[in-house]
Amino acid sequence: xxxxxxxxxxxxxxxxxxTTAIGxxxxxxxxxxxxxxxxxxxxxxxxxxxxxxxxxxxxDDGVSVRLYGTPGQLRFRFMWDILGHNAAGVIxxxxxxxxxxxxxxxxxxxxFGGGKRMPIVVGIGxxxxxxxxxxxxxxxxxxxxxxxxxxxxxxxxxxxxxxLLVDTLLCLLELGDSGRRSA
Amino acid sequence: xxxxxxxxxxxxxxxxxxxxxxxRILDGRDGLSWSLVAPDAAEVLIAGTQGGxxxxxxxxxxNKPLIAVYEGGAARPMTPYTLHHPFRVMQLLGVLEDVxxxxxxxxxxxxxxxxxxxxxxxxxxxxxxxxxxxxxAGNLHVAGSGAERVFVRDxxxxxxxxxxxxxxLSRQALELPALTLSSAKPPPNxxxxxxxxxxxxxxxHAAETxxxxxxxxxxxxxxxxxxxxxxxxxxxxxxxxxxxTHGSYSRARLIEVSGQPASxxxxxxxACAVAGVLASTGDAAVPAENxxxxxxxxxxxxxxLIRGLRSRLGLTG
Numbered sequence: 001x002x003x004x005x006x007x008x009x010x011x012x013x014x015x016x017x018x019t020t021a022i023g024x025x026x027x028x029x030x031x032x033x034x035x036x037x038x039x040x041x042x043x044x045x046x047x048x049x050x051x052x053x054x055x056x057x058x059x060d061d062g063v064s065v066r067l068y069g070t071p072g073q074l075r076f077r078f079m080w081d082i083l084g085h086n087a088a089g090v091i092x093x094x095x096x097x098x099x100x101x102x103x104x105x106x107x108x109x110x111x112f113g114g115g116k117r118m119p120i121v122v123g124i125g126x127x128x129x130x131x132x133x134x135x136x137x138x139x140x141x142x143x144x145x146x147x148x149x150x151x152x153x154x155x156x157x158x159x160x161x162x163x164l165l166v167d168t169l170l171c172l173l174e175l176g177d178s179g180r181r182s183a
Numbered sequence: 184x185x186x187x188x189x190x191x192x193x194x195x196x197x198x199x200x201x202x203x204x205x206x207r208i209l210d211g212r213d214g215l216s217w218s219l220v221a222p223d224a225a226e227v228l229i230a231g232t233q234g235g236x237x238x239x240x241x242x243x244x245x246n247k248p249l250i251a252v253y254e255g256g257a258a259r260p261m262t263p264y265t266l267h268h269p270f271r272v273m274q275l276l277g278v279l280e281d282v283x284x285x286x287x288x289x290x291x292x293x294x295x296x297x298x299x300x301x302x303x304x305x306x307x308x309x310x311x312x313x314x315x316x317x318x319x320a321g322n323l324h325v326a327g328s329g330a331e332r333v334f335v336r337d338x339x340x341x342x343x344x345x346x347x348x349x350x351x352l353s354r355q356a357l358e359l360p361a362l363t364l365s366s367a368k369p370p371p372n373x374x375x376x377x378x379x380x381x382x383x384x385x386x387x388h389a390a391e392t393x394x395x396x397x398x399x400x401x402x403x404x405x406x407x408x409x410x411x412x413x414x415x416x417x418x419x420x421x422x423x424x425x426x427x428t429h430g431s432y433s434r435a436r437l438i439e440v441s442g443q444p445a446s447x448x449x450x451x452x453x454a455c456a457v458a459g460v461l462a463s464t465g466d467a468a469v470p471a472e473n474x475x476x477x478x479x480x481x482x483x484x485x486x487x488l489i490r491g492l493r494s495r496l497g498l499t500g
Binding site: 006025057058059060063065123124135139140142143144148149150151152153154161163164166167168170171172173174175 | 267271274405406407408410411412413415416418421422424425426428429485486488489491492493495496497498
């Protein structure tokens with residue numbers, strides 16, 4: 001992180017709600033590099049993010065909190081590394097109704113260091129839909145990999161749910177920060 | 184060499200074989216030997232849901248520590264000791280160490296006595312904890328009467344209650360008696376809700392002092408985060424959860440490090456215990472193995488930035 005910026009990354013598969021989540025807290029509508037979704041068989045969505053989403057929260061004294069949403073498709077994974085560099089933390093959004101949701105969870109959590117390089121908070125959407133995996137399945141999946149990450153059932157269309165994810169991230173940052181100060 | 188006696192009940196063949204193989208690998212580790220015995224002679228049970236009612240009745244509601252094994256997409260039993268099959272040998276070791284500590288560590292012949300929950304404030308929560316240790320036979324247990332009833336499935340997936348009860352649950356203690364087995368069915372207007380919510384708030388509102396099963400000298404950590412998306416967690420609760428997933432703390436040390444009132448910490452520990460996410464580690468001030476270190480710039484600037492961001496987002500309190 002530079003002296004004047006602080007970066008939070010929103011990541012997850014296509015359709016998990018990254019653009020919506022950023023839009024819920026950004027000062028301005030997020031800039032999205034959308035293109036036509038050519039994979040309608042996999043996901044019935046007209047547009048998808050080919051580059052990234054960008055939002056911003058301006059604080060006092062010229063400090064900006066920058067919000068980045070990664071493209072969801074694996075072929076854009078190289079961008080995850082770029083966007084994750086020097087990020088303060090990562091919010092992983094997963095759609096529980098997707099058949100390969102647990103595999104997606106593994107991929108995105110692993111791509112950002114499994115919570116060791118920076119704090120990770122996981123938001124699970126659509127967990128109440130018929131056939132969707134339970135929240136317990138996601139927590140258990142992480143436990144089997146030795147990770148105890150926050151995993152919350154959320155609806156990113158609700159601003160309060162997005163704020164919960166962000167506030168949890170900030171609590172984890174404060175924990176890491178106080179640990180260094182007391183060392 | 185200390186020896187503890189453990190019995191296998193209701194496990195599927197593959198889980199039972201895996202457990203027995205792992206037990207042989209772990210035999211003698213850290214001076215502790217686990218001996219396979221019949222359930223009646225055991226100090227600890229490792230149990231699954233195979234075997235039917237006759238087997239289940241044989242060990243249901245026992246006071247012995249029970250390691251619940253669940254498989255596939257089944258909901259995690261709300262009991263302190265669980266393993267998801269297939270489990271690894273180090274996962275089994277961790278659970279066995281937890282159980283050994285709970286039984287008093289070096290004194291296997293005189294297991295630490297757990298005080299019965301005599302206090303009426305804990306009757307319902309204690310019965311919910313005990314229900315977590317029974318077999319899941321698809322039965323309903325009920326507490327209360329009339330519209331003030333709460334039904335709980337013994338597989339701890341859902342509870343049923345009126346909309347009024349569900350609303351009041353998060354705000355105040357419901358003062359329910361202990362759960363009892365019932366043949367009654369929930370009225371059609373009762374809502375089906377996740378049991379974690381019932382367990383959490385029952386533990387949270389029961390008292391502002393430690394629950395009977397919270398040991399002042401023990402150290403604790405969280406096995407997993409509570410679902411604050413469901414519970415609508417507060418900042419204080421988030422902060423406590425962050426601490427307890429990155430380290431092990433005694434009650435006193437947690438109060439000191441968190442800077443929160445004892446009543447808040449006690450409520451949090453109680454709720455986590457009833458909800459089955461609290462684990463005793465038995466070793467003071469040992470960092471969790473997966474404690475993370477985060478990269479950040481100046482500590483002073485980060486604190487100011489976080490405050491500024493919270494203020495900007497309206498995250499007060």
